[in-house]
Amino acid sequence: MNSPFATVSTFPDNVQDELAHVLLRSVGAERPPYELTPEEAADVAASIPEAERGEFATDEEVRAMWAKHGR
Structure with missing residues (x-):
């Protein structure tokens, strides 16, 4: 049985990128940087x-x- 990472690594780059963005958004890692006053x-x-x-x-x-x- 393949790991999810092995399976995803077979996807086209643009699909892998989108999946990475979805994952990062779901954990709150893709927030815009804080802008200092x-x-x-x-x-x-x-x-x-x-x-x-x-x-x-x-x-x-x-x-x-x-x-x-x-x-």
Whole structure:
């Protein structure tokens, strides 16, 4: 008995592609990428040099962030 993958590998490429898209959509893997707001992009840009300098949030700052945002 052939595996499903062996069977699908005999299908034309375009059919294999469509089946792959269906599978990925069914598990939520084909979502459009998240687009940063201008404010978020500015925050990310500012954080890169901070990280390069070793400037990271303290444990207390992280706890406060989680408390504020419900985690």
